Amino acid sequence: MCGAGSRARIGYAQILPEVRMKAPIRVAVTGAAGNIGYSLLWRLASGNCFGDDQPMILQLLEITPVMERLNGVVMELVDSAFPLVHDIVATDDVNTAFRDADAIFLVGSRPRSKDMDRADLVAANGPIFVGQGKAIGESASRDVKVITVGNPANTNCLIARANATGLDGSCFSAMTRLDQNRAVGQVAAKLGVPAAQVQDVFVWGNHSDKMYPDLRKAVASELPAMGQLDLAWVREEFRRTVATRGKAIIMARGASSAASAASAAVDHMRDWWKGTNGRIVSMAIPSQGWYDVPEGLVFSFPVTVDASGTISVVEGLEIDAYTRDRIVENIQDLESERSAVAELI
């Protein structure tokens, strides 16, 4: 420990021996002044994602017109006096936001307006993710973990990855955890058990209404879930409920599902950061040809993560005709999105 005379600018870890902290990590969030950002930042700052003993520097990106609103968000983060928040950077410059970042949440995207179909949406977001991908390649840590939340998430991730020179594809992922969590919630409600009792539910494919929530390995109260559920319910009502949940939330709440999306992003990144301890979860990652998904497509697979943060696709699952149809449908969906942005990748 330092004596009182030398402590003017000594480091954090030296100051508080009773809370000996790790070195701070750099966590970047884009779209930080948006609704998902407003939920996400407090979850991150509280230690929910990276752990109670992991300080962080938050690096927040927004587009220039909403920097004042981002400033208000930063004021509130300061006003929350989080012990784990070491510093906050607010910027409209992508390279500043991603500089040495260890974890990046790509939340901001151009939302769908009334007259846009999905192809328009894909095309409108393409240029954003070209620029962000380049900046990630130039500025982020060489083993950064990137989660893409902003829609169309899988293809936005594909574009960012393609433009991030010098980074391995294993640094990139897109979020289907919200679909997984929604599926868990529906199964738990149907069986009348807490969500904690439902495990190993996962989602295949694209984060779109085509995604396929697979319950064949799911366990509820330590027994196979499928043995406790009606197949017709699983294939119809359950799948439809999960696929259309976003619209149902908007109808009920009068606003889109921000807090549950942020919560899923925390779950995804926490599992990537700390490992899943053998549990199966869903992450959309660049395919290496698993289950005949074309190489490079950002596709949601059942995965486990080990304690060092390495994601492994769960291989060898039986693919029956129904599952194969769902996977093929998602491949077609994602190939069509990829065509719409072919000149960007």
Add this chain to the structure above:
Amino acid sequence: MCGAGSRARIGYAQILPEVRMKAPIRVAVTGAAGNIGYSLLWRLASGNCFGDDQPMILQLLEITPVMERLNGVVMELVDSAFPLVHDIVATDDVNTAFRDADAIFLVGSRPRSKDMDRADLVAANGPIFVGQGKAIGESASRDVKVITVGNPANTNCLIARANATGLDGSCFSAMTRLDQNRAVGQVAAKLGVPAAQVQDVFVWGNHSDKMYPDLRKAVASELPAMGQLDLAWVREEFRRTVATRGKAIIMARGASSAASAASAAVDHMRDWWKGTNGRIVSMAIPSQGWYDVPEGLVFSFPVTVDASGTISVVEGLEIDAYTRDRIVENIQDLESERSAVAELI
């Protein structure tokens, strides 16, 4: 453990031996579909407040006209698949919301409209807190911990407490932690250190622009804060910044400070639930005459909380003329609010 044959409806704690859980507590939140509620619920459900091993039943109260919006919030909580959330009750009936509650967050209140002054606000909220106080007295756990967040928080708490027959005054508190956290944030920013290095800042009085953030015992980087700060800054800019912070947030963000208010509520309740481990924090509690504050006024004092959840006012602090003036000003403020609701208490 039970054998497989008997597990149809056996309890949660029995099902998951690897996460042996405590019995769930009941946590009630009023105004649950509002903006502070939307931030608060995810912080509670994630384990931030009551601990990672403490399951809970969320009991959410709203007024009848916004029950559909509350339903949307519940849908999103279900979609977050929180392992600690055992059940969720959504209701517009106060007794249902407070039934057997172990912790209550009184967040909902009637917001100030343009033509209301503070006396109007106090009078408009009075009847709400009469009804809620009665229901807490009838329905809540006998050692419930109540935090009042909705403004005017101190006087709303006074009314609830007065109407909660059969409960001790020590069950009631109002939140000045947001003021404290704002003060910590300002000191940390001024000294260029993380908030974790600033401790033992506390606030006297009313959660209004009269509140007095006291830095005389504050420690920054293990040294007295006042020795590192200019007295004129502390008495003028610092105090004004903390007192007017709510308006500054609205100006910047275009919306009121919901996430930082929720964060302060989590901090307040967590400290009450688990103890402060010797640190001094601010809580507004019914005065027992400490520092010549009239008995019964809900007044923010410097307090510590022991591991059993007993709040103790830090006594024997030197009260210089400046501090005495601030305390007297707050007593007058709160006595005037009390007069406005005299027939309700």
